[in-house]
Amino acid sequence: MISTSLAAMCAAAPAPYGIDLQGRPVRELAGTGVHVVVLVFAASDCPISNRYVPEITRLNHEFESRGVKFWWVFPNPSDTAQVVAQHDRAFSIAESTILDRQQNLVRWSQATTTPEAVVFQSESGALREVYRGRIDDRYISLGQERPAPQHHDLENAIAAALASKSIPEPDGPPVGCSIVFLQR
Amino acid sequence: MKKSGLITALVVIAALCGAAFAPVITVRATQGTQAKPAESTSAPVTWSHDIAPLVYQHCTTCHHPGGAGPFSLLTYNDARRWGPQVVTVTQSRFMPPWLPEPGYGDFADVRRLSNHERALIQQWAELGAPEGDPKEAPAPPHYDATWTLGKPDLILKVPRPYTLNAGGTDVFRNFILPYPLKQTHYIRAMEIVPGAPQIVHHANVIIDRTASYRREHPDDWQDGIPGMELLVDSGNRFDPDSHFLFWKPDTPAIVESPGMPWRLDPGNDLILNMHLKPSGKPETLDAQVGLYFTDQPPAKFPMLLQLDRDDALNIPAGDAHFVVEGSLKLPVDVDVLGVYPHAHYLGRDLEGWAMLPDGKKKWLVWIRNWDIDRQSVYRYKEPLFLPKGSVLHMRYTYDNSAGNVHNPNSPPIRVQAGNRSVDEMSHLWVQVLPVNVAPNAPDPRLLLEEAWMRNRLSKSPDDKVGLYNLASALAGEGKFGEAVTIYEQDLKHDPKDSRTLTALGAALEGAGDWKAAETRLRSAIDAHPDACDARFDVANVELRHEELNSAEADFRAQLAQCPEDAEVHAGLGSTLAKEGQNDAAMAEFQRSLILDQNDEAALLGEGELQAGAGQTEQAIATLSKAVSTDSTSTDALEQLARAYAQSGQLGKALDRLRAAVRLKPDDPLLHSAISQVLAASGNLDDAITEQQAALKLLEDDPDGWNNLGVLEARTGKTASAREDFEHALKLQPDHAEAKANLARLQGHD
Numbered sequence: 054m055i056s057t058s059l060a061a062m063c064a065a066a067p068a069p070y071g072i073d074l075q076g077r078p079v080r081e082l083a084g085t086g087v088h089v090v091v092l093v094f095a096a097s098d099c100p101i102s103n104r105y106v107p108e109i110t111r112l113n114h115e116f117e118s119r120g121v122k123f124w125w126v127f128p129n130p131s132d133t134a135q136v137v138a139q140h141d142r143a144f145s146i147a148e149s150t151i152l153d154r155q156q157n158l159v160r161w162s163q164a165t166t167t168p169e170a171v172v173f174q175s176e177s178g179a180l181r182e183v184y185r186g187r188i189d190d191r192y193i194s195l196g197q198e199r200p201a202p203q204h205h206d207l208e209n210a211i212a213a214a215l216a217s218k219s220i221p222e223p224d225g226p227p228v229g230c231s232i233v234f235l236q237r
Numbered sequence: 238m239k240k241s242g243l244i245t246a247l248v249v250i251a252a253l254c255g256a257a258f259a260p261v262i263t264v265r266a267t268q269g270t271q272a273k274p275a276e277s278t279s280a281p282v283t284w285s286h287d288i289a290p291l292v293y294q295h296c297t298t299c300h301h302p303g304g305a306g307p308f309s310l311l312t313y314n315d316a317r318r319w320g321p322q323v324v325t326v327t328q329s330r331f332m333p334p335w336l337p338e339p340g341y342g343d344f345a346d347v348r349r350l351s352n353h354e355r356a357l358i359q360q361w362a363e364l365g366a367p368e369g370d371p372k373e374a375p376a377p378p379h380y381d382a383t384w385t386l387g388k389p390d391l392i393l394k395v396p397r398p399y400t401l402n403a404g405g406t407d408v409f410r411n412f413i414l415p416y417p418l419k420q421t422h423y424i425r426a427m428e429i430v431p432g433a434p435q436i437v438h439h440a441n442v443i444i445d446r447t448a449s450y451r452r453e454h455p456d457d458w459q460d461g462i463p464g465m466e467l468l469v470d471s472g473n474r475f476d477p478d479s480h481f482l483f484w485k486p487d488t489p490a491i492v493e494s495p496g497m498p499w500r501l502d503p504g505n506d507l508i509l510n511m512h513l514k515p516s517g518k519p520e521t522l523d524a525q526v527g528l529y530f531t532d533q534p535p536a537k538f539p540m541l542l543q544l545d546r547d548d549a550l551n552i553p554a555g556d557a558h559f560v561v562e563g564s565l566k567l568p569v570d571v572d573v574l575g576v577y578p579h580a581h582y583l584g585r586d587l588e589g590w591a592m593l594p595d596g597k598k599k600w601l602v603w604i605r606n607w608d609i610d611r612q613s614v615y616r617y618k619e620p621l622f623l624p625k626g627s628v629l630h631m632r633y634t635y636d637n638s639a640g641n642v643h644n645p646n647s648p649p650i651r652v653q654a655g656n657r658s659v660d661e662m663s664h665l666w667v668q669v670l671p672v673n674v675a676p677n678a679p680d681p682r683l684l685l686e687e688a689w690m691r692n693r694l695s696k697s698p699d700d701k702v703g704l705y706n707l708a709s710a711l712a713g714e715g716k717f718g719e720a721v722t723i724y725e726q727d728l729k730h731d732p733k734d735s736r737t738l739t740a741l742g743a744a745l746e747g748a749g750d751w752k753a754a755e756t757r758l759r760s761a762i763d764a765h766p767d768a769c770d771a772r773f774d775v776a777n778v779e780l781r782h783e784e785l786n787s788a789e790a791d792f793r794a795q796l797a798q799c800p801e802d803a804e805v806h807a808g809l810g811s812t813l814a815k816e817g818q819n820d821a822a823m824a825e826f827q828r829s830l831i832l833d834q835n836d837e838a839a840l841l842g843e844g845e846l847q848a849g850a851g852q853t854e855q856a857i858a859t860l861s862k863a864v865s866t867d868s869t870s871t872d873a874l875e876q877l878a879r880a881y882a883q884s885g886q887l888g889k890a891l892d893r894l895r896a897a898v899r900l901k902p903d904d905p906l907l908h909s910a911i912s913q914v915l916a917a918s919g920n921l922d923d924a925i926t927e928q929q930a931a932l933k934l935l936e937d938d939p940d941g942w943n944n945l946g947v948l949e950a951r952t953g954k955t956a957s958a959r960e961d962f963e964h965a966l967k968l969q970p971d972h973a974e975a976k977a978n979l980a981r982l983q984g985h986d
Contacts, residue, residue: 100307100435103517107404131318144403144518193642195322196331198610200406200582200645200658231321 067157283369305486389527547654572620735765
């Protein structure tokens, strides 16, 4: 656990983080008044990632007035601006979107899967990762699915981050589709 | 590990890091597995040579653009994109979806991958998913986006499109599709185009013969009715469910075996019982059902039997090993064609087997890790023969602990049987085809129904469905006395139940008490004046007992209620024909045949009228159709034989009568008819033998003795002939023909 996180922390925040759907660089994840930043790694063609759109929408509604900023991050090469714009429209995605074309955010946060969430506390402009993993425990593995989640890991992590409390580890890995990593 | 401690450690380490990116090992698509060379020394595994054929055989029926799978696997780039997931789900056997254990039922269309195939996929991914030589790859299969069997003969659509919510739990919904045609059709294949294939897990199609579900939901049926399971009223006729109309995404078209189409009549509804999975965005479902007709009526009559132990489902919260067992003894030889095991989310281990009379065990199916999401009907590669006396068994194990990830109740609660997804079920449906049926035996499905219902009543003695169906089966078998007793037991629960009163009336008539029958049928009409069946039965009783005016009035009253009922038009036609109103009768028979071109009573009535009017050729055509519709109808065979005899085709007449007598060897009138045809063909000796056979079966028949006398007189056996005529006159002293024949014989002396 420490070794993985070590690598994450040894990567400085990328600049810019990525581009938005208009092609403009995204240089700031936490604007004024933002205490917590949530990145949700997603893929337009990943069914489990898509099934979590309503849950992220719900969490955004719950937390946005409390200084929480949600970003959808699309890291896969096939998710071009056009594909993602169409996807966002189809899924009524209102949260901000970043295309992680260089996979800077992937490397920075060490995300492996869509969907996977990463939570940062914003402290004097610096972002400190406090949670990375599944959104909840609805999926135990591919093909093993609860009718409804029992542990809302991301929701708990955001609430804990806002209260500056310790954040529990999720009991299981994120389940969904592997991020398609760029060959280097 | 506590996160608080970790954060402290990380902050310290972060302070040590430089500003530049630390080198991070790129995680390959095959993350989590160590690349190692394929164990075999042969050529490395490639997409083109090894993986494409496998994927095209097992995966792309769903995983193609527009298909039910969430992504396509048709091209190399697709497969490489999804390689890691393909490895994961094939290693875990989540995909392809196939629940039965190998070796416990020899099924057709097995989707299970072999260990070798799974290893190939894993090796390919570990090698970095190489493409190999594209020229080696087979051409990708072609999938038509619309109907795989071509344009259907009839397309039914849901009345209103349904919008599935973006998120939340799975949805079970029942869409009602009324059958709009005014004629009966036989269905040889059905295809479902769900509209939004990726959200439809599976669908069951239920035939609602009486549109009962629609009538239960008069205001909102067009939007679909929520519910995981449903009960429909199958009407009063013995017409058991016979086909698994189960649809899943990888088999869009359900094609029936030759000789086994299913039937839709005017007024029927199809109910599309769908399991829907939200996709993350609102989805519009506008399902269509395509039906493919055949002119050939069914020649084989399978039946669905259900083993169930819903009565025993009372699963304590936290119980991880709750077992129910059920069994059913088969009263006839059958071929088992398929099985459909069914439980909800707590089912874990589902076993079905048969114990043969010789003590041998034959497995029907074993599902070790039940998953409602991947449920299916399983059809056997070859029919599985089970002799009479075999016992079907089921043993289902349920896990109502918190450790069952599918448990819909958190924390677990006590669970009983029910239709909601949080309830449970314990069903094993078995499709059987009775075999080795003796020619004059009753419909073997009645014996199966009787066994099934007795089994049901042994668990729940007051079960209304069990009582009613048992009595109906007994009546069908001709055991009218027993049927009357059971119907009366059923009526104790609800003395004004018009359906039971109607059926009781029919059973009483069968038992010979037609006046009591009429009383009961009249009570049924009083209890439920709109009931078509009771009025139909009263009218038929009246028709059979020559109360023609009443019969006509009742048939007409019934037509006012149910104007599209082919049987009622035929009944009215038969009444009018008996009254001598041939033109009006013919009009009713024709109306009946427009509604159902195979209505046997109408075909017989029309054929008889045509024969009576001297239209022998038309009569032969009409009656031939009646015979081809139901080759076991001795009435049809006999009428056709008469028409052939009338046209001078005595050989054909004899063939049909012999076919009829094979079905009903104890029918004296058939033997008499054969005798007459033989006599007309000049074969007097055989004619005498047949007439003697007829008289053995019906000794008190003065006409029969007179006819035998004529035949014997014609062959010179004067003494015997005289005895025959005297015998006739003893039975009926005023028998004019016998008197005249005797006088003629004495004149010759």
